[in-house]
Amino acid sequence: MKPVEIAQGVYRLSANIGSRDLFEGIWPIPNGVSLNAYIVKGDNKTALIDLVKDWEGAARGITEQLREAGLGLGDIDYLVLNHMEPDHTGWLAELKKQQPKLQILCSKKAVPMVEAFYGITDSVKAVGSGDVLDLGGKQLVFEDAPNVHWPETMVTYEAVTKTLFSCDAFGSFGQVHEAVFDDQLSELEMRFFEQETLRYYANIVSSFSIFVQRAIKKLEALDISVIAPSHGILWRKNPDKIIRDYIRLASYMNGPAEEEVTLVWSSMYGNTESLVEAVRAGVEAEGLPIHIHRVPQEHVSFVLASAWRSSGIIVGMPTYEYRMFPPMYTVLDILERSHVMNRKAFRFGSYGWSGGAQKQFDAFTQAMKWDCLGSVEFQGAPKQPDHETAFARARELAKQVKSWKA
Numbered sequence: 085m086k087p088v089e090i091a092q093g094v095y096r097l098s099a100n101i102g103s104r105d106l107f108e109g110i111w112p113i114p115n116g117v118s119l120n121a122y123i124v125k126g127d128n129k130t131a132l133i134d135l136v137k138d139w140e141g142a143a144r145g146i147t148e149q150l151r152e153a154g155l156g157l158g159d160i161d162y163l164v165l166n167h168m169e170p171d172h173t174g175w176l177a178e179l180k181k182q183q184p185k186l187q188i189l190c191s192k193k194a195v196p197m198v199e200a201f202y203g204i205t206d207s208v209k210a211v212g213s214g215d216v217l218d219l220g221g222k223q224l225v226f227e228d229a230p231n232v233h234w235p236e237t238m239v240t241y242e243a244v245t246k247t248l249f250s251c252d253a254f255g256s257f258g259q260v261h262e263a264v265f266d267d268q269l270s271e272l273e274m275r276f277f278e279q280e281t282l283r284y285y286a287n288i289v290s291s292f293s294i295f296v297q298r299a300i301k302k303l304e305a306l307d308i309s310v311i312a313p314s315h316g317i318l319w320r321k322n323p324d325k326i327i328r329d330y331i332r333l334a335s336y337m338n339g340p341a342e343e344e345v346t347l348v349w350s351s352m353y354g355n356t357e358s359l360v361e362a363v364r365a366g367v368e369a370e371g372l373p374i375h376i377h378r379v380p381q382e383h384v385s386f387v388l389a390s391a392w393r394s395s396g397i398i399v400g401m402p403t404y405e406y407r408m409f410p411p412m413y414t415v416l417d418i419l420e421r422s423h424v425m426n427r428k429a430f431r432f433g434s435y436g437w438s439g440g441a442q443k444q445f446d447a448f449t450q451a452m453k454w455d456c457l458g459s460v461e462f463q464g465a466p467k468q469p470d471h472e473t474a475f476a477r478a479r480e481l482a483k484q485v486k487s488w489k490a
């Protein structure tokens with residue numbers, strides 16, 4: 085990969101990670117992910133903004149790109165750490181070893197984390213909202229953006245080229261190849277990144293939606309020409325698009341989201357499964373799109389992405405040892421942690437003798453403020469009336485989703 089000059093003296097260095105690993109040890113990346121770092125070369129000083137983890141040769145790749153941009157590690161005066169998560173800092177100890185004069189700039193909350201993660205205490209300086217670093221002909225302005233994604237997160241704005249280095253915010257999964265900027269993408273590629281932005285948002289950022297809203301309010305004051313995140317493509321033709329997309333995605337936390345329904349179901353012996361078609365037909369009778377996921381066969385990453393965008397959620401699940409079927413418990417736990425709040429919902433499912441799943445499900449839905457339309461529970465195999473109730477309830481849910489106004 086080559087360094088990309090995104091503005092005079094500003095370069096993107098990037099590494100594409102393949103599909104073998106899980107991101108954060110949990111999320112599948114079937115289309116890989118990119119890690120972006122940035123060089124800002126001033127007349128007097130040079131800064132590197134964010135780093136990589138040495139993952140599938142990323143550190144070597146970044147070093148080579150740096151060389152192609154005419155720089156060695158010894159030429160980096162400042163390292164700005166917008167965020168301490170190891171996908172952007174993992175290579176820090178090694179870089180510091182190779183460039184001992186390196187000055188590290190990070191938020192106040194990140195200072196003890198630099199020591200805790202990498203044992204580095206010297207040449208670490210805290211910066212905060214409004215602080216400016218003059219590189220000569222380039223000016224870095226720092227802005228705290230707590231909890232987008234960790235508490236110590238900040239963003240960095242270069243005032244001359246009007247470039248916003250937003251770290252995780254406005255990022256996406258998916259490798260990036262020749263097309264690096266929004267205006268270089270075909271329509272198909274743009275749709276790909278929209279999907280990967282949604283899944284990245286739902287998986288990584290959604291819990292912090294309130295903080296995303298706060299950060300975006302702060303950024304409104306900035307005149308932004310380019311948004312340069314640490315994952316995914318850069319936005320220069322229409323930086324406003326990704327900001328609006330993020331505003332919309334953050335708003336889904338409290339519903340309504342999109343006029344769509346997610347059906348997530350699990351079944352051991354096919355009794356709960358028997359109603360899946362009736363439920364699908366009920367939703368489709370109202371003309372709404374439905375995303376169907378079977379658990380545990382499909383990873384929760386994809387369920388969460390669908391649930392985040394859907395105003396309606398239907399859960400199909402049997403009772404297991406007096407409680408919810410365990411893989412569905414895990415899915416609901418993750419939906420709760422991710423703040424998938426305020427949805428139209430109901431559950432259908434089978435039990436063998438006395439049930440138990442519904443009681444536990446009710447506690448979950450209460451915590452998530454889901455508006456439940458009642459359940460379709462049955463002993464053993466569903467009978468004809470159960471099919472009819474499942475259809476009717478799914479249709480009713482779809483109707484409520486359609487008439488739900490913010």
Ligand SMILES: Cc1cc2nc3c(=O)[nH]c(=O)nc-3n(C[C@H](O)[C@H](O)[C@H](O)COP(=O)(O)O)c2cc1C
Binds near residue numbers: 440
């Ligand atoms: C390991 C296991 C544990 C179960 N625990 C309960 C239970 O605690 N209470 C209950 O009413 N049924 C229990 N059942 C019965 C199932 O809920 C019942 O077979 C149901 O029809 C399964 O639905 P499915 O065919 O969609 O998997 C259990 C079944 C299995 C296999």
Ligand SMILES: [Fe+2]
Binds near residue numbers: 167252
């Ligand atoms: Fe992060």
Ligand SMILES: [Fe+2]
Binds near residue numbers: 251314315
């Ligand atoms: Fe990240």
